[in-house]
Amino acid sequence: MKKLLALCILALLLLVGYVAAGPFMAYNGIRNAVEAQDTAALARHVDFPVLRRNLKAQVDDFLVRRAGTDVQSNLLGAFALRVASGVAGGAVDTIVTPAGLGALMEGRSALHRITGGGVTDNTYEHAPPDNPLAEPEYGFESTSRFTATVTDAQGQPVEFVLTRYGLQWKLTDIRLPLGR
Numbered sequence: 001m002k003k004l005l006a007l008c009i010l011a012l013l014l015l016v017g018y019v020a021a022g023p024f025m026a027y028n029g030i031r032n033a034v035e036a037q038d039t040a041a042l043a044r045h046v047d048f049p050v051l052r053r054n055l056k057a058q059v060d061d062f063l064v065r066r067a068g069t070d071v072q073s074n075l076l077g078a079f080a081l082r083v084a085s086g087v088a089g090g091a092v093d094t095i096v097t098p099a100g101l102g103a104l105m106e107g108r109s110a111l112h113r114i115t116g117g118g119v120t121d122n123t124y125e126h127a128p129p130d131n132p133l134a135e136p137e138y139g140f141e142s143t144s145r146f147t148a149t150v151t152d153a154q155g156q157p158v159e160f161v162l163t164r165y166g167l168q169w170k171l172t173d174i175r176l177p178l179g180r
Helices: 002-036 039-044 048-073 075-095 098-106 110-114
Strands: 137-142 145-151 157-165 168-175
Touching (some): 002 039, 002 137, 048 168
Antiparallel strands (some): 157 168
């Protein structure tokens, strides 16, 4: 009977340890997928519908705050704000795909390529940008919510929020420094 009780306690401790280590393993999986440019591996760690919804809400909130009350109260301004929100929502839909998110997280932007960023002495070689997911600050917000905060090129914090679904952790939000 004591062996059975000890085995049950050991199994429970292993389960708790796995759940506690889960967000760290998921974040490292995301980082490794971005470095390896493996969009299939990245897709396993991201809940795309929830991430799209959360990013659209952030962008809409940013647009409304930037527009101000004068634009919102004006009929033409409200229409323009609605159109801008639709365009921004379409951009979020385009970016938040496995390939789009991988390119975004890796720091591959058109500006980087146009300005010659990453050019090396070898004409045929393009140096990859620095890993934007390196050296995060980790923290649990609750037993089912975890954040990894990194700083962007301007020194602003960007939070990657992972949410637990059963025993699996997935990226559900990226809190951007929009107007903070």
